[in-house]
Amino acid sequence: MSYTIKQILTPVDFSETSQQALDHAIFMAKIFNAKLFFVHVIEPTSYQFEISEMMSLTDKIKKLAHDKLDELATSVHAEHGIYKPEVLVESGNITSQIVETADKIKADIIVMGTHGVSGFEEFFMGSNSYKVVTQASCPVLTVQKNAARKGFQNIVLPIDDSHASRQKVKHAVEFAKRYGSVIHVIALITEDDSANRHKFDVMLKQVNEYLEQQNIPRKNKTLVGSNIAKLTMKYANDVNADLIIMMTEQDESVTGYIMGPYAQQVVNHSQIPVLSITPDETYISVGGM
Numbered sequence: 001m002s003y004t005i006k007q008i009l010t011p012v013d014f015s016e017t018s019q020q021a022l023d024h025a026i027f028m029a030k031i032f033n034a035k036l037f038f039v040h041v042i043e044p045t046s047y048q049f050e051i052s053e054m055m056s057l058t059d060k061i062k063k064l065a066h067d068k069l070d071e072l073a074t075s076v077h078a079e080h081g082i083y084k085p086e087v088l089v090e091s092g093n094i095t096s097q098i099v100e101t102a103d104k105i106k107a108d109i110i111v112m113g114t115h116g117v118s119g120f121e122e123f124f125m126g127s128n129s130y131k132v133v134t135q136a137s138c139p140v141l142t143v144q145k146n147a148a149r150k151g152f153q154n155i156v157l158p159i160d161d162s163h164a165s166r167q168k169v170k171h172a173v174e175f176a177k178r179y180g181s182v183i184h185v186i187a188l189i190t191e192d193d194s195a196n197r198h199k200f201d202v203m204l205k206q207v208n209e210y211l212e213q214q215n216i217p218r219k220n221k222t223l224v225g226s227n228i229a230k231l232t233m234k235y236a237n238d239v240n241a242d243l244i245i246m247m248t249e250q251d252e253s254v255t256g257y258i259m260g261p262y263a264q265q266v267v268n269h270s271q272i273p274v275l276s277i278t279p280d281e282t283y284i285s286v287g288g289m
Helices: 016-032 051-080 094-104 126-135 164-179 194-213 228-238 261-269
Strands: 007-011 035-042 086-091 109-113 140-143 154-159 182-189 218-224 243-247 274-277
Touching (some): 016 109, 016 140, 035 094, 086 094, 126 140, 154 164, 154 194, 182 228, 218 228, 228 243, 243 261, 261 274
Parallel strands (some): 007 035, 007 109, 109 140, 182 218, 243 274
Antiparallel strands (some): 140 274
């Protein structure tokens, strides 16, 4: 089954990083002819107020945020010629509200910044981004503040020998077709012996055959080391990558901890945008992928 994008959710906190993520979301909306949704989350204040005062203050902040978002949506529509983004303002826990909003609008992807600022603007620190990544049912694209380059010419696709690892291949193919990308397939090995090498050679062969069927330009690399997160990020920098695609959950595999801590390190520290995908337990492999 192919993957496509029709609904894009972008959390907006009016920070520099949020703007970078928004730029990527706008570009993606153009590429996929998708609808954009802006969401701003207002966290409960820690100050002591009477309930009536609290509700009044929250309503005022919501209206201010909604007006500001609507102004932004109008500007984006006029400047970029895409559907006018729909504006949503929620209150509560940042992570929960983003995830719930994505489910409510049936988002195909969440595009968000990994850092932001405090004050009127809500802040999205690395931990919040990773919580969204691990809780969202749809893929999440995380963008750091220096990721100003839009589009994905070079996509890094790390693989292990688990069944779940193969699920991200269809996402990589769809992005490569839409953006005209080269996919860099990397095998990550923590224990370098003949048995592991053979397993990864088989996996690389399967992935390459599938990419060839889809007419996707590709390159291959096997990387060996104890910290596969650092290996991934260094390789991505070396090939001037625009995107890293990975799974979010941990699976037992030859590589050990390809998911979990690996994913968290990459999401929180990569200077290159990361597309994180949660494994689908109902996924059925087609054509080896």
